[in-house]
Every structure is written in C-alpha cells, then in structure tokens.
Amino acid sequence: MESSLVRSFPSPSVLSTGRKNWRGDDFTKFCFPAQVSQSRERDILGAYNTRSHVTNIKEKLALTRRRNNEWIVNAASGQPLKSGPGGYNSGRIWDSVKTAADAFYRFSRPHTVIGTALSIISVSLLAVQKLSDISPLFFTGLLEAVVAALFMNIYIVGLNQISDIDIDKVNKPYLPLASGEYTVGTGVMIVTSFSIMSFWLGWIVGSWPLFWALFISFLLGTAYSINLPMLRWKRSAVVAAMCILAVRAVIVQMAFFLHMQTHVYKRPPVFSRPLIFATAFMSFFSVVIALFKDIPDIDGDKIFGIRSFTVRLGQERVFWTCITLLEVAYGVAILVGSVSSCLWSKVLTVLGHALLGSLLWSRAKSVDLKSKAAITSFYMFIWKLFYAEYLLIPLVR
Known part of the structure; x- marks a missing residue:
C-alpha cells in the first residue's frame, strides 16, 4: 500500500506542467530532506514510479476506449471504418486499387x-x-x-x-x-x-x-x-x-x-486446308482492321502528318472499301464451307458466315459517318466479328 507521503504528491501530469518542467534533481530536493535515509528515499521513489506507471496505463486504456467507441459509432452510421484521425482507411486503398486496374486495363487495349x-x-x-x-x-x-x-x-x-x-x-x-x-x-x-x-x-x-x-x-x-x-x-x-x-x-x-x-x-509440320483458309480469311480481316482503325482518328492524323488512307481518300470511301472487303471474305468462306465433305462443318460454316455477313451489311447501312462516336462503335463491332470468326475457324474441316 502506498504511504500517506506518496499519496500527497501531485500527479505526474501536474509535476510536468507549469512554467518549467520538473527535473529529477528538483524532485529529489523537494521531496527528500537530509534526514531521510537513502533506503527510505528508494522506497518512496519506487512507490512514486509505480503510481506514474499506473497513471500512464489508465490514460492509455481511456484512449483505447474512446477509439473503440468511435469505431462502433462509425460502423453503426455506415461511415468508413478508421482508427482515428489520419488512421487506416480501407475504402481509399480499394479505390486506389480500382483506379490503377482501370488505367492498366485501358493501357493494355x-x-x-x-x-x-x-x-x-x-x-x-x-x-x-x-x-x-x-x-x-x-x-x-x-x-x-x-x-x-x-x-x-x-x-x-x-x-x-x-x-x-x-x-x-x-x-x-x-x-x-x-x-x-x-x-x-x-x-x-x-x-x-x-x-x-x-x-x-x-x-x-x-x-x-x-x-x-x-x-x-x-x-x-x-x-x-x-x-x-x-x-x-x-x-x-x-x-x-x-x-x-x-x-x-x-x-x-x-x-x-x-x-x-x-x-x-x-x-x-503440315499446312492443312483449315489452316490455309484461316490464313487467307484473316488476311482480309487484318487489312480491314488496318484501314478502319484510322477512320475515327482522322483529325489527329491530319494534324501530325500521318498519311493514312483515310486522310488521303476520305472517311466514306475507306469505310465502304472495308465493308466490301469483308463481304467478299464472307462470300469466299461460304463457298469453302459449301464444298466441305463433312456435313456438320458444311452447315455450320455456311450458316455462320452468312449470318455474320448479313449483320455486317445491316449495321453498316445505319452508321453516321459524321459522328466519331458512331464510327468508333462500329470499329468495335468489327472486332466482335473478328472474335466470332475465330469461333468458326475450328469448324472448317
């Protein structure tokens, strides 16, 4: 149990306030007159340090309770969970991750x-x-x-x-x-x-x-x-x-x-009929992609001196050249499919390419060539036809 002398001391927080902080020497001179023995001095100092330690623990526990109460209030109110001012915010971390992923997604085309x-x-x-x-x-x-x-x-x-x-x-x-x-x-x-x-x-x-x-x-x-x-x-x-x-x-x-x-x-190594067909068909498609990708980019290409076919010939002429090339490719694919000796391959390749050719023609007639957004959307549609073709190529036998 603490002595009455120790209990009468001011708390550590009081000793540290005022016009100047109390140093160890000041504390000893004030508390221990000459008649107090060194052993007694050590006992009193030990009791005082114990009280200081307990006071610090109590202050830390009180701070922890306040932070826990703040956490509970934030959770109940739907606010972001945090451990205090400037604390960890999982929402911000997640937003940063999403932003970085979106930027890389666009960068990878x-x-x-x-x-x-x-x-x-x-x-x-x-x-x-x-x-x-x-x-x-x-x-x-x-x-x-x-x-x-x-x-x-x-x-x-x-x-x-x-x-x-x-x-x-x-x-x-x-x-x-x-x-x-x-x-x-x-x-x-x-x-x-x-x-x-x-x-x-x-x-x-x-x-x-x-x-x-x-x-x-x-x-x-x-x-x-x-x-x-x-x-x-x-x-x-x-x-x-x-x-x-x-x-x-x-x-x-x-x-x-x-x-x-x-x-x-x-x-x-062999070069089979389906492989030759795939190479020939995709040659048409690759030329179309190479030509069409410049149609919506005509403004920047003109400014920076890129002499694309669109800059030289105009958007409308290049647009319909691309549509014609693709329709010819679909027509050849229908002929190749029709002479196949495999019935299921014949049916699927003929019907598949006829459907894709029809969709292309129907969509092309409705494109507003004065709208960059419409042209860009149609360019993405051509890429979808490109994807679809790779679903049909394995069926060619």
Whole structure:
C-alpha cells in the first residue's frame, strides 16, 4: 500500500506542467530532506514510479476506449471504418486499387488482348486431330503460347501509345499516357517489363515456332511505332497495313499452329486446308482492321502528318472499301464451307458466315459517318466479328 507521503504528491501530469518542467534533481530536493535515509528515499521513489506507471496505463486504456467507441459509432452510421484521425482507411486503398486496374486495363487495349487470346486458342484447335488430343499436354502448350503472346501484345500496344502521346491527346484522350495518369517513365517501365517476360517465357518453353513468333512480332511492332530514322512505319499507310497483316494473319496462324503441331504433339509440320483458309480469311480481316482503325482518328492524323488512307481518300470511301472487303471474305468462306465433305462443318460454316455477313451489311447501312462516336462503335463491332470468326475457324474441316 502506498504511504500517506506518496499519496500527497501531485500527479505526474501536474509535476510536468507549469512554467518549467520538473527535473529529477528538483524532485529529489523537494521531496527528500537530509534526514531521510537513502533506503527510505528508494522506497518512496519506487512507490512514486509505480503510481506514474499506473497513471500512464489508465490514460492509455481511456484512449483505447474512446477509439473503440468511435469505431462502433462509425460502423453503426455506415461511415468508413478508421482508427482515428489520419488512421487506416480501407475504402481509399480499394479505390486506389480500382483506379490503377482501370488505367492498366485501358493501357493494355483490351480489344486487342481478347483478339490475340481467341486467335491462338482457335488456331491451336486446328492441330487437334482426335478427341484424345484434348489433354493436359494441350492445355499446357496453349497456356504457354497465350501468356507469352499477351505479354508481347501489351508491349506492342504500349509502345504505340508512348510514341503517339500527342496524337492520342486528340484522338484518344482517355488513354492513360494521353490523359496524364501515366508518366512516360511508367509507360516505358511497363512495356520493357512485359517484353522481357514474353521473351523469357518463350525461351524457357523451348518452342522455336513460339519464340520466332514473339521475336518477329517484337520487330514489326517496334518498327511500326517507334519514332527513329527509317522506322515509324505507321506513317506509310501501305507499310502499316502490311505490318498488321503479317502479325495478325500470318504469324498468329502459322507460328502458333506449328507450336502446337511440332512442339506440343511432336508431329511433322503440315499446312492443312483449315489452316490455309484461316490464313487467307484473316488476311482480309487484318487489312480491314488496318484501314478502319484510322477512320475515327482522322483529325489527329491530319494534324501530325500521318498519311493514312483515310486522310488521303476520305472517311466514306475507306469505310465502304472495308465493308466490301469483308463481304467478299464472307462470300469466299461460304463457298469453302459449301464444298466441305463433312456435313456438320458444311452447315455450320455456311450458316455462320452468312449470318455474320448479313449483320455486317445491316449495321453498316445505319452508321453516321459524321459522328466519331458512331464510327468508333462500329470499329468495335468489327472486332466482335473478328472474335466470332475465330469461333468458326475450328469448324472448317
């Protein structure tokens, strides 16, 4: 029990207030006259320190109770949960995560990501000859190809945005670099990281068709966008179209088919009728995408001297040229399907391509070519037709 002398002392908080703080020497001189023994002095100081410790604990417990009460009130009122002023706010963290994910989603150009993934899956299915080929080995080889190709896809579209920041401020101000959400340094870091990961994965897989597909895509994608002497091929409409055709129509079809055929299944390379059809049809489609993508971007291209076909020939003329090319491709696909010896393949390919051709023509007639929003929406519709075609290609037999 504390002595009456200790109980009469002021509390630690009182001793620390006033015109100057109490020091240890002042405290000892005031409390211990000369006649108090050293042993008695130690007992009193010990009791005082104990009281100070208890006082501090009580203050901390009171603070904890106040914070807990605040937490309960906030929870009951639906306010964000926090532990006090400046405390942790899970809502803000979640908002930051969503904002970062949305910016990367736009930076990766999701319509190209979806197109790349679907094309590789579709072409890989052309290598399947019997039901037993659909095995864990197939899915492993498919996953290796898709992931490596998507990494390279992000490098290509990201490099294009880094090279086109000023143009995109006019044509696509919602992109992260054009809007200022990403700095140039952030963009460079992303594209560098994804290109390294793509090559690393292609190398450790050990598939030469896959590695060469990545390497050629890297070269063409770099030459297409980067602003260096003898490069930036997108300034030439013909060369730009040839780059897109080479990647989307030839490399994707041939290289990824050979990856499955030779690396996964260990079979000799062959160029089957469905593979030749897929390459020819997607050549038409790739030219259309290369031409059509510039139609809504005519304003920025004119300002920065990009001599696209749209700038040279006008939006309406290029628009209907694209529609004609696609309708011819659908007509050829119907003919190919009609001569198939497989009944289910004949029915599905003829009806499927006839339906897609009809939808294209019906939608094209209603497009307002004076509206950039309408043209952009139709461009996204063409990408949907692109996706749909890759669902039909495996049915061609």
